[in-house]
Amino acid sequence: MTTYPSRKFMECLQYAALKHREQRRKDPQETPYVNHVINVSTILSVEACITDEAVLMAALLHDVVEDTDATFVDVEELFGADVCGLVREVTDDKSLEKQERKRLQIVNASKSSCRAKLIKLADKLDNLRDLQVNTPKGWTEERREQYFIWAKQVVDNLRGTNVNLELKLDEIFRQRGLL
Ligand SMILES: Nc1nc2c(ncn2[C@@H]2O[C@H](COP(=O)(O)OP(=O)(O)O)[C@@H](OP(=O)(O)OP(=O)(O)O)[C@H]2O)c(=O)[nH]1
Numbered sequence: 001m002t003t004y005p006s007r008k009f010m011e012c013l014q015y016a017a018l019k020h021r022e023q024r025r026k027d028p029q030e031t032p033y034v035n036h037v038i039n040v041s042t043i044l045s046v047e048a049c050i051t052d053e054a055v056l057m058a059a060l061l062h063d064v065v066e067d068t069d070a071t072f073v074d075v076e077e078l079f080g081a082d083v084c085g086l087v088r089e090v091t092d093d094k095s096l097e098k099q100e101r102k103r104l105q106i107v108n109a110s111k112s113s114c115r116a117k118l119i120k121l122a123d124k125l126d127n128l129r130d131l132q133v134n135t136p137k138g139w140t141e142e143r144r145e146q147y148f149i150w151a152k153q154v155v156d157n158l159r160g161t162n163v164n165l166e167l168k169l170d171e172i173f174r175q176r177g178l179l
Protein backbone atom coordinates (compact mmCIF):
# COMPACT_ATOMS: atom_id res chain seq x y z
CA MET A 1 0.00 0.00 0.00
CA THR A 2 1.29 3.48 -0.84
CA THR A 3 1.08 6.00 1.97
CA TYR A 4 1.51 9.76 1.84
CA PRO A 5 3.78 11.25 3.01
CA SER A 6 5.92 8.23 2.15
CA ARG A 7 7.80 6.29 4.78
CA LYS A 8 11.13 7.29 3.21
CA PHE A 9 10.16 10.99 3.27
CA MET A 10 9.28 10.77 6.98
CA GLU A 11 12.55 8.94 7.70
CA CYS A 12 14.42 11.66 5.87
CA LEU A 13 12.75 14.37 7.98
CA GLN A 14 13.63 12.45 11.13
CA TYR A 15 17.25 11.94 9.99
CA ALA A 16 17.71 15.66 9.24
CA ALA A 17 16.34 16.54 12.71
CA LEU A 18 18.65 13.99 14.34
CA LYS A 19 21.80 15.09 12.52
CA HIS A 20 21.24 18.84 12.91
CA ARG A 21 19.93 18.55 16.51
CA GLU A 22 22.84 20.36 18.11
CA GLN A 23 23.15 23.13 15.53
CA ARG A 24 21.60 26.55 15.67
CA ARG A 25 21.21 29.23 13.00
CA LYS A 26 23.18 32.44 13.35
CA ASP A 27 20.11 34.61 14.08
CA PRO A 28 19.79 36.29 17.50
CA GLN A 29 17.06 33.80 18.53
CA GLU A 30 19.38 30.86 17.75
CA THR A 31 16.69 29.08 15.77
CA PRO A 32 17.31 25.31 15.51
CA TYR A 33 19.20 24.67 12.24
CA VAL A 34 16.67 22.05 11.17
CA ASN A 35 14.08 24.82 10.72
CA HIS A 36 16.11 26.04 7.72
CA VAL A 37 16.16 22.70 5.90
CA ILE A 38 12.43 22.19 6.59
CA ASN A 39 11.82 25.71 5.20
CA VAL A 40 13.75 24.88 2.01
CA SER A 41 11.76 21.69 1.41
CA THR A 42 8.48 23.49 2.23
CA ILE A 43 9.29 26.37 -0.16
CA LEU A 44 9.78 23.79 -2.93
CA SER A 45 6.53 21.97 -2.14
CA VAL A 46 4.22 24.88 -1.31
CA GLU A 47 5.65 27.85 -3.24
CA ALA A 48 7.20 26.10 -6.25
CA CYS A 49 4.63 23.24 -6.40
CA ILE A 50 7.38 20.61 -6.72
CA THR A 51 6.11 17.04 -6.24
CA ASP A 52 9.39 15.24 -7.12
CA GLU A 53 9.94 13.48 -3.80
CA ALA A 54 13.70 13.00 -4.28
CA VAL A 55 14.05 16.79 -4.66
CA LEU A 56 11.98 17.42 -1.50
CA MET A 57 14.09 14.86 0.39
CA ALA A 58 17.39 16.24 -0.92
CA ALA A 59 16.23 19.68 0.25
CA LEU A 60 15.84 18.25 3.77
CA LEU A 61 19.36 16.83 3.49
CA HIS A 62 21.00 19.71 1.59
CA ASP A 63 23.27 20.79 4.47
CA VAL A 64 23.62 17.43 6.27
CA VAL A 65 26.97 16.41 4.74
CA GLU A 66 28.33 19.97 4.68
CA ASP A 67 27.48 20.74 8.30
CA THR A 68 27.22 17.45 10.29
CA ASP A 69 29.14 14.16 10.59
CA ALA A 70 26.88 12.50 7.99
CA THR A 71 28.65 11.26 4.83
CA PHE A 72 27.52 10.74 1.23
CA VAL A 73 27.85 6.98 1.90
CA ASP A 74 25.34 7.30 4.78
CA VAL A 75 22.94 9.29 2.61
CA GLU A 76 23.18 6.83 -0.28
CA GLU A 77 22.68 3.80 1.98
CA LEU A 78 19.69 5.34 3.74
CA PHE A 79 17.98 7.23 0.92
CA GLY A 80 19.40 5.90 -2.36
CA ALA A 81 21.61 7.08 -5.20
CA ASP A 82 19.16 9.59 -6.70
CA VAL A 83 18.75 11.60 -3.47
CA CYS A 84 22.47 11.27 -2.73
CA GLY A 85 23.40 12.59 -6.18
CA LEU A 86 21.28 15.71 -5.57
CA VAL A 87 22.81 16.25 -2.12
CA ARG A 88 26.26 16.01 -3.74
CA GLU A 89 25.34 18.72 -6.24
CA VAL A 90 24.31 21.17 -3.51
CA THR A 91 27.15 20.45 -1.07
CA ASP A 92 30.09 22.86 -0.82
CA ASP A 93 33.59 21.44 -0.38
CA LYS A 94 34.38 22.62 3.15
CA SER A 95 38.09 21.81 2.68
CA LEU A 96 38.35 24.85 0.38
CA GLU A 97 38.89 28.42 1.53
CA LYS A 98 35.67 30.31 2.14
CA GLN A 99 36.32 32.80 -0.69
CA GLU A 100 36.92 29.96 -3.13
CA ARG A 101 33.73 28.18 -1.96
CA LYS A 102 31.75 31.37 -2.55
CA ARG A 103 33.29 31.79 -6.03
CA LEU A 104 32.53 28.17 -6.90
CA GLN A 105 28.87 28.58 -5.91
CA ILE A 106 28.64 31.32 -8.56
CA VAL A 107 30.46 29.42 -11.33
CA ASN A 108 28.97 25.99 -10.58
CA ALA A 109 25.37 27.24 -10.39
CA SER A 110 24.81 27.16 -14.15
CA LYS A 111 26.37 23.69 -14.45
CA SER A 112 23.93 22.05 -12.00
CA SER A 113 21.05 19.82 -12.98
CA CYS A 114 17.62 21.43 -13.07
CA ARG A 115 16.61 19.59 -9.87
CA ALA A 116 19.70 20.79 -7.99
CA LYS A 117 19.06 24.34 -9.24
CA LEU A 118 15.61 24.22 -7.62
CA ILE A 119 17.16 23.36 -4.24
CA LYS A 120 19.78 26.08 -4.63
CA LEU A 121 17.10 28.69 -5.44
CA ALA A 122 14.97 27.69 -2.44
CA ASP A 123 18.05 27.69 -0.18
CA LYS A 124 18.95 31.23 -1.22
CA LEU A 125 15.32 32.36 -0.87
CA ASP A 126 15.16 31.12 2.72
CA ASN A 127 18.55 32.60 3.64
CA LEU A 128 17.62 35.97 2.12
CA ARG A 129 14.24 36.03 3.87
CA ASP A 130 16.14 35.46 7.08
CA LEU A 131 18.59 38.25 6.29
CA GLN A 132 15.74 40.67 5.57
CA VAL A 133 14.63 40.43 9.20
CA ASN A 134 17.82 39.48 11.07
CA THR A 135 21.49 40.28 11.04
CA PRO A 136 23.32 37.02 11.86
CA LYS A 137 25.40 37.05 15.04
CA GLY A 138 28.75 38.73 14.53
CA TRP A 139 27.88 40.11 11.07
CA THR A 140 28.34 43.76 10.19
CA GLU A 141 25.84 45.64 8.01
CA GLU A 142 28.47 45.53 5.25
CA ARG A 143 28.70 41.73 5.40
CA ARG A 144 24.93 41.45 5.27
CA GLU A 145 24.83 43.71 2.21
CA GLN A 146 27.61 41.69 0.55
CA TYR A 147 25.58 38.48 1.06
CA PHE A 148 22.66 39.97 -0.95
CA ILE A 149 25.08 40.96 -3.73
CA TRP A 150 26.75 37.52 -3.79
CA ALA A 151 23.40 35.68 -3.62
CA LYS A 152 22.18 37.64 -6.66
CA GLN A 153 25.27 36.52 -8.60
CA VAL A 154 24.49 32.88 -7.71
CA VAL A 155 20.78 33.28 -8.54
CA ASP A 156 21.59 34.97 -11.88
CA ASN A 157 23.32 31.71 -12.89
CA LEU A 158 20.32 29.61 -11.80
CA ARG A 159 17.72 31.44 -13.88
CA GLY A 160 15.19 29.74 -16.14
CA THR A 161 14.50 27.06 -13.52
CA ASN A 162 11.31 28.06 -11.68
CA VAL A 163 9.24 31.17 -12.32
CA ASN A 164 7.66 31.36 -8.85
CA LEU A 165 10.94 31.16 -6.96
CA GLU A 166 12.72 33.56 -9.30
CA LEU A 167 9.92 36.14 -8.98
CA LYS A 168 10.13 35.98 -5.19
CA LEU A 169 13.91 36.29 -5.25
CA ASP A 170 13.70 39.22 -7.68
CA GLU A 171 11.27 41.01 -5.37
CA ILE A 172 13.90 40.80 -2.61
CA PHE A 173 16.68 41.99 -4.94
CA ARG A 174 14.45 44.87 -6.07
CA GLN A 175 13.84 45.92 -2.47
CA ARG A 176 17.63 45.96 -1.93
CA GLY A 177 18.15 48.11 -5.02
CA LEU A 178 20.01 45.32 -6.82
CA LEU A 179 17.55 44.98 -9.68
N1 LIG B 1 20.79 34.17 6.29
C1 LIG B 1 21.20 33.39 7.28
N2 LIG B 1 22.14 32.43 7.01
C2 LIG B 1 22.54 31.62 8.00
C3 LIG B 1 22.01 31.75 9.31
N3 LIG B 1 22.58 30.80 10.08
C4 LIG B 1 23.40 30.09 9.29
N4 LIG B 1 23.40 30.58 8.04
C5 LIG B 1 24.22 30.06 6.93
O1 LIG B 1 25.32 30.95 6.78
C6 LIG B 1 25.74 30.96 5.42
C7 LIG B 1 26.18 32.33 5.06
O2 LIG B 1 27.24 32.67 5.88
P1 LIG B 1 28.68 32.86 5.29
O3 LIG B 1 29.56 33.35 6.38
O4 LIG B 1 28.60 33.69 4.03
O5 LIG B 1 29.11 31.41 4.83
P2 LIG B 1 29.65 30.15 5.65
O6 LIG B 1 28.77 29.99 6.86
O7 LIG B 1 29.50 29.05 4.64
O8 LIG B 1 31.09 30.42 6.00
C8 LIG B 1 24.58 30.51 4.56
O9 LIG B 1 25.08 29.46 3.80
P3 LIG B 1 25.10 29.44 2.21
O10 LIG B 1 26.40 28.91 1.73
O11 LIG B 1 24.63 30.71 1.62
O12 LIG B 1 24.08 28.36 1.90
P4 LIG B 1 23.87 26.98 2.69
O13 LIG B 1 25.10 26.68 3.50
O14 LIG B 1 22.66 27.24 3.55
O15 LIG B 1 23.66 25.98 1.63
C9 LIG B 1 23.51 30.06 5.60
O16 LIG B 1 23.00 28.78 5.37
C10 LIG B 1 21.04 32.77 9.58
O17 LIG B 1 20.56 32.96 10.67
N5 LIG B 1 20.67 33.55 8.52
Ligand SMILES: [Mn+2]
Nearest residue numbers: 036062063123
Ligand atom coordinates in the same frame (compact mmCIF):
# COMPACT_ATOMS: atom_id res chain seq x y z
MN1 LIG C 1 21.11 25.86 3.33
